[in-house]
Structure formats: C-alpha cells, structure tokens
Amino acid sequence: METEESNVSQAEEFKLLANEAFKAHKYSQAIDLYTKAIELKGQNAVYWANRAFAHIKLEEYGSAIQDASTAIEVDQKYSKGYYRRGAANLAMGKFKEALKDFQQLKKICPNDPDAAKKLKECEKAVMKLKFEEAIAVPESKRRPVAESIDFRSIDVEPEYSGARIEGEVVTLDFVKKMMEDFKNEKCIHKRYAYQIVLQTREMLQALPSLVDINVPNGKHFTVCGDVHGQFYDLLNIFELNGLPSEENPYLFNGDFVDRGSFSLEVILTLFAFKCMCPSAMYLARGNHESKSMNKIYGFEGEVRSKLNETFVELFAEVFCCLPLAHVINEKVFVVHGGLFSVDGVKLSDIRAIDRFCEPPEEGLMCELLWSDPQPTPGRGPSKRGVGLCFGVDVTKRFLQENNLDLVVRSHEVKDEGYEIEHDGKLITVFSAPNYCDQMGNKGAFIRFEAPDLKPNIVTFSAVPHPQVMPMAYANNFLRIVWLEKKVGKYAVA
The missing domain is CATH 1.25.40.10 (Tetratricopeptide repeat domain)
Structure with a gap:
C-alpha cells in the first residue's frame, strides 16, 4: 500500500x-x-x-x-x-x-x-x-498550369517601383533588390514571380532524381536544413555565410515553406538564385513540398493571399520537379528525411524513381522524405505516422553498400540546430532558429571543404521579424492547437 x-x-x-x-x-x-x-x-x-x-x-x-x-x-x-x-x-x-x-x-x-x-x-x-x-479535375485530364502561362504578355504598371527583371536573365542586382523589397514587406510583381517560378521549373525538370555535386579541391559547399518560411533568418544565413554564387554554392535540403509566414519570400528568393546561377543553388524536396502539407500548414493560404490561385497550382507542379537527394563528391549523401525500410537500396535505385508526382504514402520516395533516425539498432515504426525510424546499423550498411562516408539529413528541429548520431555517420541539420517563435532552438548550416569534406557546423540564433505570427495562413484549427500551451481547458493538465 x-x-x-x-x-x-x-x-x-x-x-x-x-x-x-x-x-x-x-x-x-x-x-x-x-x-x-x-x-x-x-x-x-x-x-x-x-x-x-x-x-x-x-x-x-x-x-x-x-x-x-x-x-x-x-x-x-x-x-x-x-x-x-x-x-x-x-x-x-x-x-x-x-x-x-x-x-x-x-x-x-x-x-x-x-x-x-x-x-x-x-x-x-x-x-x-x-x-x-x-x-x-482528374489527374489524367489535367493540363499543367505552367503550360498556360505566358509571363511576357503580362504588363507591368508604370507606378510599380519594385525589383524588375530586364529581359530573360535574372541578375544578382535583381535578386538583391527583390530581397530588400521583401525585407520591407513589399511584394514582387506577378510577371516576375511567374518568370522566376517557370524558369526554375524548366531547370528542375531536366535534373535526375538523385543529383551528383562536384566540389573541386580547395572549394567549399554549404548545406542548409529546413527554413520553413523564416525569411529573415534566411537573410541572416546569407549575412553570415555570403550570398549564393558559383564560388559559394548552397544546397537547401527541403522544407522551404509552411509554418513560417514568409514562405513565399523564401521560395522566390531560393528560386531566383537558382535562375541567376544554377550551380550556386541546389534544392531538394522535403515532405512539406507537397499539396497535402501546404493545404494544412499555410503555404497554400499565403500564396493565395499574396498572389493568386494560379500560383497555388504552379508551385505544386514545380515542387513535383524537385530532386529527392544529392551526393557530394561521391561521399556525402544528402536527403531531407532518411533511409529505407529495406536493405540493399542503391543510389541507382534512387536515380530511377519517377518523382514527378505528389509523394506517395509508402515506398522509397516516401521514406526519403519522411524517415527519421533512432538511437536503437534496426528499424521501428515512425513517430510521425509516415515513413519509419532507422538505426545505426541501417545507416552504416547503406553507406558501406554505396561506398559513401556520411548521411546528412534535416526534417527535425534540434536544440543546437544540429545533431550528430549513428557513431558520427549521420548529421541532422535544421536551419530555422526559434522554430515557429516557440522552440528556442538555434539554427545551423554545414560547410564542407574539398577534398576531405570534413563537416564544419556553424550555429546561429534567430533574428527579429515583422509582427506576423507563424501559422498565420495555416488551417485555422491547427493554428489554435499550435498556439495553445499554457492556458485554457485543453492545455496540459
């Protein structure tokens, strides 16, 4: 008793x-x-x-x-x-x-x-x-909205004072002016937004599902994790590490949008750098680059509010063109989520994935976007309800079978902005500090220098942003749940 x-x-x-x-x-x-x-x-x-x-x-x-x-x-x-x-x-x-x-x-x-x-x-x-x-409209009968848009036919009003693209080429001066406008909460003209997104779509379509990146000896390469619509923290990354360029290339490893209320500014900035110099900006798909997530977590509502319905469909189409993984110098495997429910997956299997669709609920593509590491060996059920959890033995076997040294992934908020797991063979990097203005975490990015590709992890804190709450464009009910913590009938008891 x-x-x-x-x-x-x-x-x-x-x-x-x-x-x-x-x-x-x-x-x-x-x-x-x-x-x-x-x-x-x-x-x-x-x-x-x-x-x-x-x-x-x-x-x-x-x-x-x-x-x-x-x-x-x-x-x-x-x-x-x-x-x-x-x-x-x-x-x-x-x-x-x-x-x-x-x-x-x-x-x-x-x-x-x-x-x-x-x-x-x-x-x-x-x-x-x-x-x-x-x-x-059934998928089989749907014509891509991208094919129906002619941005050149859209007139720019004389009174428009924002960033302008002269002709077909996106320049660094344009991108700088656009970022400054975004920083001051100004919109870009629809003509230029269409031009950036359509040009990015064309480039992404031509890429394989697994992209090989070559970093010459003596050169460096930066990998960033989730940004989740935190535009002002994205600007801070560029302040700390330099703007993307051929000499200073970046890979943003998925989850550019949703939750944060400046997702449109983030995605247009990343896409504009891709247009400006394709080898300066690599982009991977995350689990939030999907219709179902965007509908719930805010990107769809934000795009509809700041631009229009056509852009909602256009972004959905472009997200389906994003590559699923990258390999740096045949040694570092970079993916948003993680590894697989079966052994023996080769890089050639990932290259062969037909990615031009909404993410399925199972299979290799789903697991690349959704899986998480676990501290125990073997495999376990996903704590998210999608994908799976995988242990150190799974990581080491995958690396060994594909002659790789390291897995870099994102997908999870970490207190220090990163976490090294699986006997140093797996690093999680997350680049949205004080996630959703609530979590108090740092952000991080990883700089690799060739030829040794030793990861140099840089952490940073959140910077101020305008008084627009995270989840401002999200499903109304989910916003209530997310903000509910200390008070009210349904807070912790």
Whole structure:
C-alpha cells in the first residue's frame, strides 16, 4: 500500500516537472518526464494525454495518436484524449478521423463552448476538403498550369517601383533588390514571380532524381536544413555565410515553406538564385513540398493571399520537379528525411524513381522524405505516422553498400540546430532558429571543404521579424492547437 502511494506521489512529481518543461518549450524533456510518470502509474489518462501533446509539438503525430488512444482506453470519458487524437489526425491531414474525435469530444462536453468551437472548425475543414474533391479535375485530364502561362504578355504598371527583371536573365542586382523589397514587406510583381517560378521549373525538370555535386579541391559547399518560411533568418544565413554564387554554392535540403509566414519570400528568393546561377543553388524536396502539407500548414493560404490561385497550382507542379537527394563528391549523401525500410537500396535505385508526382504514402520516395533516425539498432515504426525510424546499423550498411562516408539529413528541429548520431555517420541539420517563435532552438548550416569534406557546423540564433505570427495562413484549427500551451481547458493538465 505504501509502495502504491509512493509511486502515485512520485509520478505526480514527474508530471509537474514535465509540465514545467512543456511550458518552457522543452518538449523532448517533457516527454522523458511524462514517460517516467507513466512507468510508475500507467493507468492515469492525464499522463498519456499530456505526453501526446508534447509529441504534437514535436510533430510526432504517429506517437501522439498512440498516446491519446491509450488515454482514451484508460478513461473513455477523458475529453483531452479525444482532443489530442483529433488534433494529431488533423495535423496529418486525416480530416475524417479527426472529425469523429471532435464529435465524441462534443458528446462528452455538450455544454462546453470551446468543444463546440473546435468541432465547428473541424467540420469546416472536412466540408472544404469534400468541396475541393468534388470540383477537382482528374489527374489524367489535367493540363499543367505552367503550360498556360505566358509571363511576357503580362504588363507591368508604370507606378510599380519594385525589383524588375530586364529581359530573360535574372541578375544578382535583381535578386538583391527583390530581397530588400521583401525585407520591407513589399511584394514582387506577378510577371516576375511567374518568370522566376517557370524558369526554375524548366531547370528542375531536366535534373535526375538523385543529383551528383562536384566540389573541386580547395572549394567549399554549404548545406542548409529546413527554413520553413523564416525569411529573415534566411537573410541572416546569407549575412553570415555570403550570398549564393558559383564560388559559394548552397544546397537547401527541403522544407522551404509552411509554418513560417514568409514562405513565399523564401521560395522566390531560393528560386531566383537558382535562375541567376544554377550551380550556386541546389534544392531538394522535403515532405512539406507537397499539396497535402501546404493545404494544412499555410503555404497554400499565403500564396493565395499574396498572389493568386494560379500560383497555388504552379508551385505544386514545380515542387513535383524537385530532386529527392544529392551526393557530394561521391561521399556525402544528402536527403531531407532518411533511409529505407529495406536493405540493399542503391543510389541507382534512387536515380530511377519517377518523382514527378505528389509523394506517395509508402515506398522509397516516401521514406526519403519522411524517415527519421533512432538511437536503437534496426528499424521501428515512425513517430510521425509516415515513413519509419532507422538505426545505426541501417545507416552504416547503406553507406558501406554505396561506398559513401556520411548521411546528412534535416526534417527535425534540434536544440543546437544540429545533431550528430549513428557513431558520427549521420548529421541532422535544421536551419530555422526559434522554430515557429516557440522552440528556442538555434539554427545551423554545414560547410564542407574539398577534398576531405570534413563537416564544419556553424550555429546561429534567430533574428527579429515583422509582427506576423507563424501559422498565420495555416488551417485555422491547427493554428489554435499550435498556439495553445499554457492556458485554457485543453492545455496540459
């Protein structure tokens, strides 16, 4: 009896410590502490639901759904279990499953205006999805919107005072002026936006799915991770490391857009540098360069707000042209997510992927975009609910079979902006500091110098940006969930 009481008391202490870590945005630490509470008292729905919320904050939606489901099993009337599971389902684009959870939430809390509001938001999201599905043109009958645009026929008004492209060539002077305009929250003319995106599409289409990069001896090459619409931090990277050029080339490793509210400025800047000098800017696809993610996490809404509907379709088409991986000097494999559910994958298999589509939910392309490393050997289920987790043995085997030295990937926020794992054979790099104005993390980029290609990691802190909140253009319900942390009925208990 005393042992039981001691366990309950100790579990509560761990929960309180976990709540403090959560409120300080230390979500990984919070998960560890909630886990300790669960190990002492697993029949407490609060611990499971709180840990689910911490997983949501780290975008580990698969784990969040599992924890929320366990909370519901422990207590079928625990409202936060349904709320957490509904939020995680919504974040994964599983609108119909989310709706069931919020309908159940309303049954449990019939007089709660907050529950009613959240159900209404979810119903709106599902109705919007059904409407879009109903009016969608089948893929087989759809003509690429890029083929219907003639940017040369678009007139530029005399009063337009922003950056201008003279003729067909995107120059450094134009890109500098455009970045300065963006910095001052000015828009670029649609004619020039079309020109940049269409020219980038043409270049990307001609590339293989796996791009080989050659860095001559004595020269350097910079790899950046997720930027996620944090334009002012992108400017800071260029301030710290120099503008992209033939002598100072960059690879941005996916997730250029979504969450941050300056995603359009980020993508047009990166694309403009690609147009200016193709060998100065390499671009890889991330899991957020997809229609389903852009619909939920803000890029679609931002493009519609700042430009128009045609650009929404155009960006979706161009994202399908982005390469899936890069190899630097036949030694460093760079990919957004990670490795595979099967052994024996060769670089030639990646080159052979037909990437010109929306990412599938399984297979090599999906795993390249979604997978994560794990500390234990072997393979495990994805904490995100898509892809998988892979261990040090998987990494070493892949490198050995392909005569490579190192895997560089992105995809995960890290406190220091990077993390070295798998006995030094895998580096995660993340370039969005203080992610979503909440996480308090540093950003990082990696400079490689040939011939040894030893990774030199540079970290940096966030810089100020205009008072536009992250997720400003995201799905309204998801924005509510993301910003909810310290107060309110559905915060941690």
